[in-house]
Amino acid sequence: MPDVVIVGGGVIGSAIAYFLALDPDFNGSVTVFERDPSYEFSTSARSVASIRQQFSTPENIAISRYGYDFLTQVPYHLGIEGDAPDIQFHEGRYLFLGDESQQAAFNKILTVQRDSGAEVDRFVGPEAIAKQFPWLNAEDLAVAHVGLSREGWFDGYALTRAFRKKAISLGVEYRDEAITDFKRDGNCIIAAVTSSGEVVPAGSFVNAAGGRARWVAEVAGIADLPVSPRKRCVFYCETRNPVPQDLLVIDNSGTYFRAEGKGFLCGRSPGTGEDDPENTDFDVAYDQFEEYLWPTLAHRVPAFEAIKQVSAWGCHYAMCLLDANSILGPHPDVTNFYFANGFSGHGMQQSPAVGRGMAEIIAHGAYRSIDLSVFGYDRVAAGRPLEETEVI
């Protein structure tokens, strides 16, 4: 009988498994159930996989600080006897662009970021922005923030595989099956039930099911987990004009782009109240590219008027509808059921710190490194948002 069952073996479930197995004071066994071992439909294989320090919640900045340290030393952490995984980490910087209406929000966020140790530079007014980034059309911009350190991007699928492989080498068992039900005794979960009907008793159960988290919570008897799959499409484009290699640009329109291979990746982050309803299909919304992305790209970067859209994919953010922040730690009443859910588009970079923190709270009942208790389920039960405004 495993001591810990983890439902979902994406980057989050695998990071939790790795850190549990690594802990010398935890002697329990860990089993990860993964319904899609190819990861074809897992967010972790379809992510833009970038890391930034520019968040609005101090705890998210602390999480990214540790994330950067871990991600830039993956061969040290996740290597196995000379087999050093390469997640292709690329140092880069996030450039956030704002117009007049966004200036007050930019000012407020900058204070939080600098107070939290994030190094961010600032340019005010179209002339200053155009001087610094001459390839941009800055005429309708009022402010630009650019990260100075600890940002970049990497191969998210390679990171997921590396966590998984290292966890297995440390004794974690992976099983290629879905968990479809749980058995409860009062406020205690006593077993998970697999799709083949096997009953798997354990001491603790972790919901790391990504976009399916709400359904996993529901079969555990926990209703209304405010996590919903929301469609996001990514387009790969090529252009004859060079793309800035070291920047991930977030335009004031919500359009983002960053260099990738010979071209660039781009997509759209819908503003508050603009998101599509819940959706679980993987179809690419090509109309989004024609009607929104291309015009906003060409407006911001005149050289993007001539681009060729080469490929695209659809996937989902596991959006936390309460506040766009993750939900972490045990349920207040069903105390052996743990959440690692609702990453709202920033779970890839958070996997090292979240994996470590979740392992701490499962094994020791308390966070020992970064205190992640602000992300606890209590705020969901109380309807008390911890709002993250920097959602891309």
Ligand SMILES: Cc1cc2nc3c(=O)[nH]c(=O)nc-3n(C[C@H](O)[C@H](O)[C@H](O)COP(=O)(O)OP(=O)(O)OC[C@H]3O[C@@H](n4cnc5c(N)ncnc54)[C@H](O)[C@@H]3O)c2cc1C
């Ligand atoms: C387009 C896009 C771009 C993104 N860009 C970034 C970025 O730049 N930076 C960043 O930090 N984050 C980014 N993200 C978010 C990030 O990729 C996710 O937060 C992260 O991958 C979530 O990992 P996960 O393990 O929670 O979910 P997943 O990778 O979805 O893993 C969950 C796993 O659970 C399995 N599962 C589900 N239900 C069950 C069940 N009942 N039984 C067994 N297994 C089950 C699924 O098969 C899946 O493999 C992006 C996401 C998208 C969609």
